[in-house]
Amino acid sequence: AQKITQTQPGMFVQEKEAVTLDCTYDTSDQSYGLFWYKQPSSGEMIFLIYQGSYDEQNATEGRYSLNFQKARKSANLVISASQLGDSAMYFCAMRERTGNQFYFGTGTSLTVIP
Amino acid sequence: NAGVTQTPKFQVLKTGQSMTLQCAQDMNHNSMYWYRQDPGMGLRLIYYSASEGTTDKGEVPNGYNVSRLNKREFSLRLESAAPSQTSVYFCASIRRANQPQHFGDGTRLSIL
Numbered sequence: 001a002q003k004i005t006q007t008q009p010g011m012f013v014q015e016k017e018a019v020t021l022d023c024t025y026d027t028s029d030q031s032y033g034l035f036w037y038k039q040p041s042s043g044e045m046i047f048l049i050y051q052g053s054y055d056e057q058n059a060t061e062g063r064y065s066l067n068f069q070k071a072r073k074s075a076n077l078v079i080s081a082s083q084l085g086d087s088a089m090y091f092c093a094m095r096e097r098t099g100n101q102f103y104f105g106t107g108t109s110l111t112v113i114p
Numbered sequence: 115n116a117g118v119t120q121t122p123k124f125q126v127l128k129t130g131q132s133m134t135l136q137c138a139q140d141m142n143h144n145s146m147y148w149y150r151q152d153p154g155m156g157l158r159l160i161y162y163s164a165s166e167g168t169t170d171k172g173e174v175p176n177g178y179n180v181s182r183l184n185k186r187e188f189s190l191r192l193e194s195a196a197p198s199q200t201s202v203y204f205c206a207s208i209r210r211a212n213q214p215q216h217f218g219d220g221t222r223l224s225i226l
Contacts, residue, residue: 004156006156009154033211033212035214035215037214043202043219043220044217044219044220045204045206045215045217047214047215047216050212050214052212091156091157093157095211095212097211100145100162100164100170100211101159101162101172102147102159102206102215103159104149104156104157104158105156106154106155106156107156
């Protein structure tokens with residue numbers, strides 16, 4: 001079974017609108033961390049936001065927030081007030097407490113339309 | 115701030131040739147990782163090193179070997195390159211659990 005599932009291969013959003021990128025995960029660990037990365041067309045991987053499984057509050061970093069629903073095992077990324085520079089691939093990843101590996105989803109390509 | 119440095123950035127090989135991808139980090143991180151990225155597949159873990167002196171296989175280790183030379187350096191070797199190993203390779207590192215990985219800029223490898 002896939003550890004991380006991103007079901008939206010491509011998404012479009014109008015500039016200045018909000019967009020939600022979906023991520024579901026599969027683990028039996030009680031302790032784990034969830035990460036979102038951005039990969040622009042230039043290719044580098046940029047860390048955006050982190051959510052720990054025991055964090056009571058949803059993580060926020062500027063225009064990025066994480067809609068964490070533990071019971072549903074989902075960790076959706078919300079980007080508010082989209083900008084043209086947000087056009088990129090977005091990857092969700094998880095690290096379980098019991099291992100050293102990070103598991104990545106297949107990514108969502110976001111295009112911001114002017 | 116060098117962070118994670120990968121060399122080379124681009125390489126073209128012929129089938130059967132060997133080569134080593136180099137990765138070095140200057141952040142005193144304990145764990146280091148090698149991934150490959152293929153279209154539509156996300157990042158897949160090849161090998162990782164949880165700490166100096168240890169290495170473990172990831173999801174797609176076949177055809178690769180690694181060496182954790184010291185705390186700073188983690189190299190990936192292709193002994194006999196195959197066209198299926200054409201990919202973009204990323205090295206990453208972290209200090210400890212629940213911290214994000216820091217990535218190098220990637221190596222774009224083409225095998226003809």
